[in-house]
Amino acid sequence: MKNKKDRPMVMTMDEVANKTERLGSRRGFLKGVVVSGVALGATATAAKKVGDALFKEDLERRYEAEERMAEGALKGKKLVPMTSEEKEEMIKGFESGRT
Amino acid sequence: MSDKDDKNGLEGPRRKFLKKAAAGALGVAALAGAEALSAKEAEARVTWGEWFQKNYRLMTEEEKKDAIERLEQRYTEEYDKRVAVDGTPPIEGVLFGYALNIQKCIGCRRCVYGCVKENNQSRYDAEIHWIRVIEMEKGNFAPEQIGEGSSKVGAFAGEAAGVTLEGEHYYEHDLVPKEGHFYFPIACMQCENPPCVKVCPARTTYRDPDGIVVIDYNWCIGCRMCVTACPYWARRFNWGEPNLPKDEMNPATHYLGNRPRMKGVVEKCTFCVQRTRKGRHPACVEACPVGARKFGNLLDPDSEVRQVIERKRVFRLKAELNTYPKFFYFID
Numbered sequence: 341m342k343n344k345k346d347r348p349m350v351m352t353m354d355e356v357a358n359k360t361e362r363l364g365s366r367r368g369f370l371k372g373v374v375v376s377g378v379a380l381g382a383t384a385t386a387a388k389k390v391g392d393a394l395f396k397e398d399l400e401r402r403y404e405a406e407e408r409m410a411e412g413a414l415k416g417k418k419l420v421p422m423t424s425e426e427k428e429e430m431i432k433g434f435e436s437g438r439t
Numbered sequence: 440m441s442d443k444d445d446k447n448g449l450e451g452p453r454r455k456f457l458k459k460a461a462a463g464a465l466g467v468a469a470l471a472g473a474e475a476l477s478a479k480e481a482e483a484r485v486t487w488g489e490w491f492q493k494n495y496r497l498m499t500e501e502e503k504k505d506a507i508e509r510l511e512q513r514y515t516e517e518y519d520k521r522v523a524v525d526g527t528p529p530i531e532g533v534l535f536g537y538a539l540n541i542q543k544c545i546g547c548r549r550c551v552y553g554c555v556k557e558n559n560q561s562r563y564d565a566e567i568h569w570i571r572v573i574e575m576e577k578g579n580f581a582p583e584q585i586g587e588g589s590s591k592v593g594a595f596a597g598e599a600a601g602v603t604l605e606g607e608h609y610y611e612h613d614l615v616p617k618e619g620h621f622y623f624p625i626a627c628m629q630c631e632n633p634p635c636v637k638v639c640p641a642r643t644t645y646r647d648p649d650g651i652v653v654i655d656y657n658w659c660i661g662c663r664m665c666v667t668a669c670p671y672w673a674r675r676f677n678w679g680e681p682n683l684p685k686d687e688m689n690p691a692t693h694y695l696g697n698r699p700r701m702k703g704v705v706e707k708c709t710f711c712v713q714r715t716r717k718g719r720h721p722a723c724v725e726a727c728p729v730g731a732r733k734f735g736n737l738l739d740p741d742s743e744v745r746q747v748i749e750r751k752r753v754f755r756l757k758a759e760l761n762t763y764p765k766f767f768y769f770i771d
Contacts, residue, residue: 399679403565410571410672411608414625419768421754430763431748434534434631434737 495655522690527716529649536737538747543731546622553726558697561681569708573623575606627673627708628764635665653695661703
């Protein structure tokens with residue numbers, strides 16, 4: 341059998357005619373469509389599976405990172421009690437819709 | 440062939456056959472179309488409608504009704520049960536407030552799980568909790584010291600001595616409360632001056648007249664500006680598709696509250712808007728076994744929460760930021 345490298349670079353007229361016929365025929369066209377469809381579907385499925393697997397791991401890390409940030413944000417904050425004046429003012433503000 | 444011939448039944452047999460065949464095919468196609476409309480097309484119409492709906496605040500009553508119907512249809516199909524989406528507006532003359540007795544709280548986290556169940560939060564795989572409970576050593580907390588020994592001069596003026604929030608967020612004990620510790624639950628403070636609302640570029644989060652800060656999930660663009668703007672870190676972002684099992688889904692929902700969320704949107708406590716706007720207590724108040732949680736109308740002088748504010752030693756978290764939180768902590 342001839343190697344791909346050994347084959348001449350120029351196609352003979354017969355080969356061109358054969359290829360044109362193959363591509364031009366309805367069967368050839370349908371075959372091409374089916375093959376392309378299957379290839380496209382398989383690529384998309386594989387890409388989704390890989391993406392899902394990678395992203396899932398990433399998700400956990402993101403949720404965790406957010407928790408750590410929350411922890412940091414709440415650290416070192418003081419709870420300061422309200423004075424009676426503050427309470428009164430706040431209630432007045434609520435009642436008048438001023439706040 | 441003339442019209443007269445046709446009427447007399449003199450039409451050719453081939454043409455007659457073709458006519459009947461075409462009519463038959465049309466009938467079959469119509470039937471198939473109707474079938475498809477009831478399934479796939481209806482679903483497509485629902486999704487299409489959702490994509491193009493207005494911001495909830497700007498909708499007319501008619502549009503709100505349509506949006507709610509669309510969601511009910513989608514959720515009912517998705518969760519295999521009759522799901523109701525409520526759109527009850529705020530009650531006039533009501534401003535909701537919350538008070539929590541930190542001396543009573545035992546850190547059992549029943550409120551956390553009651554909230555998850557009630558509000559259809561993601562669970563098991565990626566757990567989202569709207570309430571965070573911090574365990575703190577009692578050494579940090581001395582009720583008798585609160586309000587005393589404050590420095591009232593210079594840059595520290597107004598900064599009274601108080602409790603410092605340094606604690607454990609992820610404690611897991613067989614028994615609570617752990618000796619020498621107290622517990623500090625934190626959720627959305629429903630601020631009167633909410634920083635999260637100010638930064639939202641889509642105006643999808645807003646403060647309703649009853650004081651609840653709500654989110655129209657359909658308009659959330661997932662920019663997370665509100666998450667970072669919240670000084671209490673009370674907002675949660677759905678990094679992935681939430682995991683809400685069909686049999687655990689609470690079918691009594693509110694459009695602005697506990698309806699199922701999607702990946703890429705922010706969520707948070709809404710004081711159980713689906714309950715409270717109908718005169719019920721939030722799920723966490725009902726779940727608390729020690730009665731540490733009080734809820735009510737801040738504009739009603741006889742309400743429990745108002746009584747607490749007037750009579751107890753009350754404090755607010757990060758009050759210095761002027762966010763005017765409506766979530767108060769108190770001690771007896």
